[in-house]
Amino acid sequence: MNSKSYSLFLKDFKSELRTRYAINALAMFIIVAISVILFSVGQEKISKNLSGGLFWVVIFFTAMSGLSRAFVSEEERGTALTLQLIAAPSTVFSGKLIFNIILVFAMNTVIAILYSAMFEAFIIKNFLLFLVSFVLGNIGLAVSSTIIAAIIAKAGAKGTLYPVLSFPILLPLILTSVQLTLFAIDGTSFERAKFELAIVVSYDVIMLTASYMLFDFIWKE
Amino acid sequence: MTNYSVEAVGLNKSFGRRLIFNDLQFKFDKAGVYGISGPNGSGKSTLVRIIAGIIGASKGKIIHKLNDKEILEEQLHNHIGFVSPYLVLYEEFSAFENFKLFAEIRGVKFNQERVDYLLNKFLLFKRKDDLLKTYSSGMKQRVKFIFALMHSPQLLILDEPTSNLDDEGKGSVYELVKEEGQNSIVLIASNEKHDLENCSDIVYLGKYKN
Numbered sequence: 205m206n207s208k209s210y211s212l213f214l215k216d217f218k219s220e221l222r223t224r225y226a227i228n229a230l231a232m233f234i235i236v237a238i239s240v241i242l243f244s245v246g247q248e249k250i251s252k253n254l255s256g257g258l259f260w261v262v263i264f265f266t267a268m269s270g271l272s273r274a275f276v277s278e279e280e281r282g283t284a285l286t287l288q289l290i291a292a293p294s295t296v297f298s299g300k301l302i303f304n305i306i307l308v309f310a311m312n313t314v315i316a317i318l319y320s321a322m323f324e325a326f327i328i329k330n331f332l333l334f335l336v337s338f339v340l341g342n343i344g345l346a347v348s349s350t351i352i353a354a355i356i357a358k359a360g361a362k363g364t365l366y367p368v369l370s371f372p373i374l375l376p377l378i379l380t381s382v383q384l385t386l387f388a389i390d391g392t393s394f395e396r397a398k399f400e401l402a403i404v405v406s407y408d409v410i411m412l413t414a415s416y417m418l419f420d421f422i423w424k425e
Numbered sequence: 426m427t428n429y430s431v432e433a434v435g436l437n438k439s440f441g442r443r444l445i446f447n448d449l450q451f452k453f454d455k456a457g458v459y460g461i462s463g464p465n466g467s468g469k470s471t472l473v474r475i476i477a478g479i480i481g482a483s484k485g486k487i488i489h490k491l492n493d494k495e496i497l498e499e500q501l502h503n504h505i506g507f508v509s510p511y512l513v514l515y516e517e518f519s520a521f522e523n524f525k526l527f528a529e530i531r532g533v534k535f536n537q538e539r540v541d542y543l544l545n546k547f548l549l550f551k552r553k554d555d556l557l558k559t560y561s562s563g564m565k566q567r568v569k570f571i572f573a574l575m576h577s578p579q580l581l582i583l584d585e586p587t588s589n590l591d592d593e594g595k596g597s598v599y600e601l602v603k604e605e606g607q608n609s610i611v612l613i614a615s616n617e618k619h620d621l622e623n624c625s626d627i628v629y630l631g632k633y634k635n
Contacts, residue, residue, distance in 0.1 A: 206532075207529075207532065208529070208530055208531070208532040211526070211529035211530045211532075212530050214529075215515075215526045215529075215530065218518070219515065219517055219518070222517040222518075223517050281513060281515075281516070282511065282512075282513035283513050283514070283515060285479065285509075285511065285512055285513070286512060286513065286514055286515070286572075287530075288478075288479050288502075289477065289479070289502055289505070289507050289512075290502055290527050290530050290531050291502065291530050291531070292499035292500075292502070293499075294499070295530070299530075424478075424479070424480060424481055
């Protein structure tokens, strides 16, 4: 990642502030998803396991509602060609990835704060483990969402294709992150969570490497 | 004079079973104005996209050289200027913001003097701080020319350069083509007779269908 990628990220950031392509969709989805869970649970006490699982369900679907915008908005507005004319594929992917990483971290921090304020069962006993799994999970989510967005941006039924394609790719990450969140709620030590942490780190590294290798072919028609 | 050359070697492009052109060969290695012509659907826009490195060829290749050294694909965008009706710039930014962003993303120093000169030349200097979405289609077309020229490219590709332009605008484009053709390679893809009048050599795509 270099200054060109950072400039592309800044372009996307300024553009997002002016057009509100992704922020509005993400904000609305977070509020609606948490409210629906809150209303459907009602007075019932939800278990720790369920609260950890629901936390990642909200994260997954919120990501599906807004993270594809990085590439879809360029295709829809017809500006993808302009990007192809001013930057190398690796610059484009890095720029979009920085944007999505920051968006994922902002979005998931808001979800985590709202979620812990609304649900009594969501009490983290090993905060450091939660933080590490949260960071690794967010990186994996951002990388996968970015490359899938690049793939579906040129397709017809983008809205349907994005979650359909994302589900099998994100499943190992989501399942492992749910398990790590449950460990953090239970207060399990790092030592016992080593295997799950290794899976998430491997997932992030594999997805990042594969994405950089594949992006050239995806970007060039 | 330019030390840039662009060469097509056995170029073939098909979309599925539909052949667009086959065994296309040409080489432009001197500064000047060159044309690409052919009937509708003959692949003019496809060819210029392949030359600009936006899409790949099915067979064969395009070789870009500077000082007899082949240019790496990742560096190609810094040597090419491209104008076409399907090129869209960022409408949520002003023309000036667009140019500044493009220079930063290209990783080159923003040459304000050159941009101001081009803005004046295309009669857009007074509107440079207005958002692009407030521009007329003719003004947007002129902004695309500045986008293509701001980094002083060695190869200027113009796909249907006079679409959306009035007579005055067309006149400015022909004048610009002559001017740029003295120091760099200008490639015009068009069906308009007037657009191709200044071309010293024309590749007719109708001949490459077999």
